[in-house]
Amino acid sequence: MQLSNSSQYAIRILAYMADKKDSKLLNATELAKTLYIPYKFLTKIMTELVKSGLVISIRGRDGGYKFEKKTSEIMVSDILAIFNDSIKNEQCVLGIGFCNGLCKCALHDQWVEPRHLLQKMFQESSLEDIAGKGCKI
Amino acid sequence: MQLSNSSQYAIRILAYMADKKDSKLLNATELAKTLYIPYKFLTKIMTELVKSGLVISIRGRDGGYKFEKKTSEIMVSDILAIFNDSIKNEQCVLGIGFCNGLCKCALHDQWVEPRHLLQKMFQESSLEDIAGKGCKI
DNA sequence: ACATAATACTACTTAAAGGTAGAATTAATT
């Protein structure tokens, strides 16, 4: 019952970047060291974030990453979507095919509220909101 | 963001068994067919449940499984514990080492309430409560 | 032009979850 490592890392990276958004560019080496994320894995994740249009990359010497969009416009749920970690309404806690009003799983009724709260949490938290909150590690 | 297959299967199996608890014994073949769970994987899971003391197995002809404890005394959280799927208080949504009051992750404050609701859901749902609710598949 | 320092790409390796196969064991019925 947890997010994938990629999602966790991505949120931590972007929250850190949001905190430091005054600085022009942040490069992979610095991010990896600061956040204790394996360098090669981090660059893989960053490339995903670039392809998804959340951040821009500048290659070559003095290059690095910066946001493409405003941090107030990037929600945590947007990040989860990139790594197929979204919590969908149809998602059944017991993994049965169709879990809705007609045919619902044994835990369906209990699951509705926590799921909704999770969705709300991810959909309503922007990077601006969470920037610089708490520790990095 | 979901339970392991083993946990999902185990809950579905036990909820079904709780529903049919009038019948003396339920065997793996019937459970696998009814619940559309791969037979061999189901027996593997059942053996875990036996070892954990939730159910008793009777070997040999006319054998099968039945509950060791009352279904009102088995909570969903007990099942999750068997498959290392419990939601713990220390569990950080962003996977950082120590996420508490002193050093907390960027999403810590938002995570507290959903996590608590999830824990509550699992800790307060007994097999008796969820027996026979909804569909099986 | 060249050296340097950065990202991007391709491919591979490792670890864990998910699932399968087959033989061994057990117990009831005949």
Added chain:
DNA sequence: AATTAATTCTACCTTTAAGTAGTATTATGT
């Protein structure tokens, strides 16, 4: 005693997530 139908054990296979390695590409500064 033999047959049958059930669980259990050991070992393996498959798939996916996680992580690594090496090279190619790009752009800056000298």
